[in-house]
Amino acid sequence: PAQGAVKTLYLESLSGVIQWIFAAPLFSINLFFLTALVTRDLKPLRKLFSEEGVRQLVDNAILVLRWGLWMAPIIYTFLKSVPDPAWYNQDGLIRTGVATLIQTTQSHQSFVDWSLAVFTALLAYDWLRVLIW
Structure with a gap:
């Protein structure tokens, strides 16, 4: 058996939660905006600034933190960077298609x-990253 595997999994999960602390509130706020956009109603945005909205904002942020808990070990363990690029290890659908x-x-x-x-x-040009996002 591998030594330290449980500790590695724990540390990767903890790292994921810590890193997602910054993204969690943004994802949570984004949910209100997307709900308003999809329903074509401003009620979700008004709700955001109420006591119930703040409570829902915190609940959603905690759910996003849970994503970091399980996603980080998967990313760290299975999506390692490879030194030799191939068509199948490019990120994104369009880039994979072009790479193929x-x-x-x-x-x-x-x-x-x-x-x-x-x-x-992708690292050097901000306009390219914005265009992709």
């Missing part, structure tokens, strides 16, 4: 260069 096409039409080195250039652009 490029890998089948270009040499391996050209594909690796393209993948690195796209990854660098």
Whole structure:
């Protein structure tokens, strides 16, 4: 048996909750806005500024923190970065589709260069990240 596996799982879960502390309120507020948008009604936004809305905001934030509890170990354990890019380990549907096409039409080195250039652009250019989001 592996030594320290339970402790690693615990630490990864704890890390996920700590990291999701920042995202949880934003996801929770976003739920009110999306509900208002989908229902085409301002009641959810008015409710946000009431006592009941604040209570629901906290409840939703706790639910999001639970996501971090189970998602972080999965991400840390199963979605490791790989040094050699391939069509199947690109993130996102569109990028995977384009990567599949490029890998089948270009040499391996050209594909690796393209993948690195796209990854660098995603880090370097804010407008590109905003466009994708």
